[in-house]
Amino acid sequence: MPLGCVSPPVRWHGLILAGGAAKRFGRDKVVVRVNGERLIDLATASLAEAVAISVALGTPERAAALAPLLPPGVTGFADDRPGCGPMGGLASALSRHRDDWVAVLAADLPLVPVTWWSWLAQQHQRGAAALVPRDANGRWEPLAALYHGSLADDLHAQVASGQRARLALHTWLDTLADARQVVSVDPTSLPAGALLNVNRPEDAARLEHLLAQRLAAG
Secondary structure, eight states: OOGGGOOOOSSEEEEEEOOOOOTTTSSOTTTOEETTEEHHHHHHHHTTTSSOEEEEOSSHHHHHHHGGGSOTTOEEEOOSSTTSHHHHHHHHHHHHOTTSEEEEEETTOTTOOTHHHHHHHTTOOTTOSEEEEBOTTSOBOTTEEEEEGGGHHHHHHHHHTTOOSHHHHHHHHHHHHHTTOEEEEOGGGSOTTTTOOOOSHHHHHHHHHHHHHHHHHO
16 A cells, blocks of 8 residues: 555554563563553553554564463464564564554553543544654654554565664654654653653552552542
8 A cells, every 4th residue: 555545543453562572671571560460461451442452572482482471362473573673573563464553552661541542543644654752852652653554564674674773763763754654743642651661670660659649540
């Protein structure tokens, strides 16, 4: 599908990226619990309105080990190019849904509210194949975003070129922005703390505090 013919997102598949080694955290974040809740379950709840939810789990060995631990109805798969970071996981997911929209969420961004996705979809503009938060400093948050599967080939080409770091996603999005193929969305529309990234144990402690506040607020 030519990028200019992309329809606005009305329905979307949910994708959770969970293929990282979690070296800074020290434990596999797919199964870690914070305040009694697993990060993977919190991410799944965020994507509750998706047509279906799948999880990119990295290597075939990791996918085989973790797929049985996913929430009911959620499917796991191995990346097409394991070891290529979020770019590889995103490219793998988009190639499975080339004619559809995909809501992409990192497993370590567990506080993104379910209402975010429908609001984000409403920000679509003609010709755009991605809707991505971008802060006032120009920095993207590529892993709480909507992408159209028609971007799969371009992203696979980026991965094949050897640009494997997370920051390569930012460079790719800059290129899409220059071509007016991405809508940059103000992340201040999200509740405070919604984009907390659980990378280290101290982040988990902050998450626990925010979850407790959410519970107290009802």
